[in-house]
Amino acid sequence: MTDIILQARGLQKSFGALRVTDDVSLEVRSGEIHALIGPNGAGKSTLVQQLTGHLESDAGQVALCGQDVTSLGPVERAAKGLGRTFQISALAMENSVLQNVVLGALGRRGGVFRFFAPVMKDRALLDVANNALARVGLRAQAKVRTSDLSHGQRRQLEVAVALTQSPKAFLMDEPMAGLGLEGAGQMIDLLRKLRAEAPILLIEHDMDAVFALADRISVLVYGKIIATGAPEDIRRNREIQLAYLGKEAEL
Amino acid sequence: MRREHIINLVTLAVLVVVPLGAWVLDEPFIITLATRAVIFAIAGVGLNLALGQGGLVSLGHAAFFGIGGYAMGILASHAQAYAPLMEWPFLIEGTKSMPIIWLVAVVSSALAALAIGALSLRTSGVYFIMITLAFGQMIYYFAISWPAYGGEDGLVVYVRNGFPGLNTLDPIQFFGLCFCVLCIVLWAMSRVQNSAFGLALASARQNPVRVQSVGIDPYRLRLVAFTLSGAITGLSGALFADLNRFVSPTMLSWQMSGEIMVFIIIGGVARLFGPVIGAMIFILLEHVLGGVSEFWHIYLGALLLMIVLFAKGGVIGALAGREVAHD
Numbered sequence: 001m002t003d004i005i006l007q008a009r010g011l012q013k014s015f016g017a018l019r020v021t022d023d024v025s026l027e028v029r030s031g032e033i034h035a036l037i038g039p040n041g042a043g044k045s046t047l048v049q050q051l052t053g054h055l056e057s058d059a060g061q062v063a064l065c066g067q068d069v070t071s072l073g074p075v076e077r078a079a080k081g082l083g084r085t086f087q088i089s090a091l092a093m094e095n096s097v098l099q100n101v102v103l104g105a106l107g108r109r110g111g112v113f114r115f116f117a118p119v120m121k122d123r124a125l126l127d128v129a130n131n132a133l134a135r136v137g138l139r140a141q142a143k144v145r146t147s148d149l150s151h152g153q154r155r156q157l158e159v160a161v162a163l164t165q166s167p168k169a170f171l172m173d174e175p176m177a178g179l180g181l182e183g184a185g186q187m188i189d190l191l192r193k194l195r196a197e198a199p200i201l202l203i204e205h206d207m208d209a210v211f212a213l214a215d216r217i218s219v220l221v222y223g224k225i226i227a228t229g230a231p232e233d234i235r236r237n238r239e240i241q242l243a244y245l246g247k248e249a250e251l
Numbered sequence: 252m253r254r255e256h257i258i259n260l261v262t263l264a265v266l267v268v269v270p271l272g273a274w275v276l277d278e279p280f281i282i283t284l285a286t287r288a289v290i291f292a293i294a295g296v297g298l299n300l301a302l303g304q305g306g307l308v309s310l311g312h313a314a315f316f317g318i319g320g321y322a323m324g325i326l327a328s329h330a331q332a333y334a335p336l337m338e339w340p341f342l343i344e345g346t347k348s349m350p351i352i353w354l355v356a357v358v359s360s361a362l363a364a365l366a367i368g369a370l371s372l373r374t375s376g377v378y379f380i381m382i383t384l385a386f387g388q389m390i391y392y393f394a395i396s397w398p399a400y401g402g403e404d405g406l407v408v409y410v411r412n413g414f415p416g417l418n419t420l421d422p423i424q425f426f427g428l429c430f431c432v433l434c435i436v437l438w439a440m441s442r443v444q445n446s447a448f449g450l451a452l453a454s455a456r457q458n459p460v461r462v463q464s465v466g467i468d469p470y471r472l473r474l475v476a477f478t479l480s481g482a483i484t485g486l487s488g489a490l491f492a493d494l495n496r497f498v499s500p501t502m503l504s505w506q507m508s509g510e511i512m513v514f515i516i517i518g519g520v521a522r523l524f525g526p527v528i529g530a531m532i533f534i535l536l537e538h539v540l541g542g543v544s545e546f547w548h549i550y551l552g553a554l555l556l557m558i559v560l561f562a563k564g565g566v567i568g569a570l571a572g573r574e575v576a577h578d
Contacts, residue, residue, distance in 0.1 A: 052464075059542030079466035090464065093459040095450075100461075103454050112451045113475065119447040165465060 003030040004066070005199050006082070006169040011050055011060035013043075015224075020046045021057070022223035028169055030201045033191065035202045035210045038220035044203050045087070047220065048173050051201070052084055053077045065168055078107070083167025083198070085158040087174045091146050097157055098142040101129035104164030132163040136190060152183035159190060169199050176206040188212050211235070255532030255571040259524045267430065268533065275425045282422040283494070288534040289429045290490045295514035295526020296436050297483030302512065303521030304449065305476040310508050311367065314390045315481040317503030318363050318489025319356035321394065322410070324406035324498035326352050331409060349414040352489055361478050362389075362484020368477035372470055382507055391503040405499025410472030412493055419493075429490055436483055441523055443479075452476050453521075464488075484511070513551070517558060519565030528566050 006028040013021035020043045023174040028034045038044050041140065049055035051062055053074040061070045064080050072080070072241055091100050102119060105128035106112060119125065133139050136156040149157065155175055162170055175191065176184050188209055191200060195215075204210050210217065211231050219240050228239055266285065273281035303308040303535055329336050329345025336343040346352060371382045395403050411419045419425045443449050455462040455469040462469050492498040501507065510533070511526075518529030536554070540547035562569040 074463045075466055078464050084464055086460070086464075090458050090461045092454040092461060094457055095454060099450060099454075103450055103462070103467075104465045106447055107462070107467045112447055112467055112472065114447040115449075116442045116446055118442075118445045119444065119450045122447070161461075161465065180535045229449065 001057065004028070005030050005064070005237055006051070006201060007061075007063045007066075008047075008051060009061045009063070011062070012058040012206075013046055013055065014058055020223050021050060024060070024223070024225055026201075026218050026225060026228065028201045030199055031195060032215040033195050033200045033202055033213045035204055035214035035215060035217045036220060037207075037210055039203065042220045043223040044220055045173070046223075048171065048203060051171060052082065078165070081165070081168030082171060083162040083165040083169070084171040085155075085162050085173060085175055087177060087203075089151075089154040089158055091154060091157060091161070093145075093147040096142065097133065097138060097144050097146055097149065098126075098129060100146055100157060101132050101160050101164050102126065104132070104161040105129050108165050128164050132160040135163060135193075136160040137186070149244055152179050152186075155179060155183070155187065156190070159187075159194075163194075165200050169201065170194065171201045171203075173203045174205060175202070176204055177210050184209060205239070253571070255522070255524075255567060258528075258567055258570055260518055262524050262528055263434075264530070266527070270423065270426050279422045282426050284534055286422070286426045286429050286494055287491075288531045289426065289433050290487050290494060291514060291530035291533065292527040293429075293433050293436055293490065294484045294511050296433075296440055296523075297480050297485075297487060298511050299480075299515050299521065299526050300440065300443070300483070300490075301473075301477050301480035302515060303525065304444065304452050304456065305473055305480075307372070307473060307477060307480075308369075308380050308512075309383040309477070309480075310380050310505060310512070311385075311387030312481070312484050312511050313373075313503050313507035314367065314387040315360040315364055315484040316361045316488040316491070316492075316511065317390065317394065317487035317498075317500070319490075320492035320498040320502045321400065321488075322356035322359050322485070323336055323352045323412065323489040323492040324408060325400055326355060327408040327412055328400070328406050330497070345549040347410070347412045348576070349412045349419070349489075349493070352412055352493075353486055356485045356489035358481045358489070361482035363485075364478045364481025365474070368474050368481070372473050372477065376568055378524060384508070387503065387505055387508055391500055391505070394500040394503050401499070403500060405497060407526055408492075408496045408498075411496055423472035425494070428496075432486070432490065436486075437523060437527070444523065446476070448472070461567075513555065515565075516555060517565055519567035522565065525565055532566070 004027045007026050011021050011024040024047060036044060050057045053072055061068055063069060064082055069077050069080055102125050104124040133142055136159050138153060138156055138160060141153060175187055179187060184206060192211055194200060214231055216228060217231055217234045218225050227234060227240055270282045270285040298312045301309050326345045327347055328396045336345060367386045371379055374382055400406055413419055414428055417424050419429060451462060451467055452472050455472050459469045488502060514526045514529030514533055518525030518527065519534050536551055540550050558565060
């Protein structure tokens with residue numbers, strides 16, 4: 001039996017008359033990469049925000065490791081072990097690369113309200129931070145100002161910050177977005193290795209990446225999950241091809 | 252050594268040499284000007300924690316400056332009238348001792364900042380500016396309409412308060428005292444900037460969502476920063492009132508808040524010594540241009556405009572280049 005790490009049950013969200021999330025249930029099991037795909041406007045971003053706690057759901061529950069976190073905000077959910085990366089890089093751009101990962105390590109360890117000890121000399125935090133940088137291949141850029149990083153490096157840094165959290169589950173919102181062929185290849189390698197550490201809910205547009213990585217795929221169309229299954233099943237499913245991949249799609 | 256360090260040291264050197272020279276030449280007025288600059292610099296360093304590090308544009312810091320001033324005024328006026336502040340349930344007497352006055356000023360302005368911050372920090376952007384302004388104005392009008400402590404006319408203290416071992420009425424000694432306070436505040440602030448709290452606060456300014464997503468609540472960071480910021484500005488208010496031996500609602504006015512902000516903008520936002528350089532330039536302009544025209548603020552406005560348009564990092568930003576993240 002596999003453990004369910006992240007679970008959504010019957011999530012609902014409406015904006016006025018528009019039902020953006022319509023009774024969505026999904027689960028991310030330990031050791032898997034679960035991809036969530038869907039055409040533009042399917043409600044992926046809204047669903048992500050409901051999972052992270054940035055948006056309150058009209059109905060339904062979110063559970064992390066069997067614990068109900070529905071009533072918790074984003075800060076508490078992060079503290080409970082939901083690590084995430086953002087569609088648009090959310091980093092402290094004026095800070096160095098190392099400072100960004102140290103912040104992550106600090107959030108994980110606690111002790112933010114220390115006013116006198118220099119944080120960039122804290123060995124315990126630096127170890128976690130450097131380790132995370134090494135894993136995404138940014139060790140050499142540690143002292144670079146974050147705004148000077150290339151787009152691809154910023155995406156890697158996002159993952160490094162998520163790694164410092166030693167999260168129970170990763171929620172990655174389009175980590176491939178804007179990456180070139182080579183960058184996407186590196187990111188795919190990186191995510192493949194992460195799966196053993198914590199399962200990943202991967203929201204992604206890049207179908208090559210999704211089919212290369214995912215153990216299971218859920219398809220979201222107009223706020224509903226119309227199918228969940230192994231990549232081969234999804235590939236063969238006629239309904240999805242019509243709804244999403246287009247009539248002429250060849251995969 | 253980094254260029255910014257050199258600029259900082261030069262700034263401190265100028266701030267020491269000018270009044271010492273004036274002392275040798277027997278020019279007490281210049282010493283008083285330097286003391287004003289030092290005290291304004293402390294106020295600016297306080298605000299810079301909220302505004303520069305935290306990104307919290309507060310237009311209500313005169314409230315804390317004035318509360319510090321009134322802490323001094325109220326305690327000293329009771330002491331000089333030999334009338335206790337209250338007798339029941341326990342006796343509280345006035346005092347002419349600076350250390351006690353400073354403590355009262357810091358604690359009362361910190362409490363005010365905690366209360367104002369707790370409410371204001373639920374908003375952001377323009378709303379935050381407006382709500383801090385509104386709180387500041389509330390306290391301003393409260394002081395005006397409180398006749399027990401002088402109302403609109405303010406409170407006069409005849410003799411400057413004392414500090415153990417010093418003759419505070421001697422301008423150079425009072426300057427030295429204020430300068431020491433500035434140095435201690437700057438040292439503490441440099442530690443805070445490099446601490447865990449400083450990193451989290453600066454990150455929350457740049458990207459609050461990032462801070463949230465690693466499990467840190469930006470609201471709590473900002474509230475602590477705002478409280479500390481108010482406390483430091485309150486301390487400078489107590490010194491300012493002691494310099495003038497006078498406190499009035501002018502210290503609480505929103506123009507005062509604006510002036511403190513101007514120090515930071517001239518010197519360099521979020522730079523440790525930004526408000527120090529800013530306050531020095533402000534005092535210099537006030538002194539030099541004030542002699543030329545009563546309307547010297549026009550020139551100040553022009554200078555501000557130039558800085559905002561062409562040198563956003565203020566004087567330090569222009570001289571030292573952009574900030575290096577860390578060594």
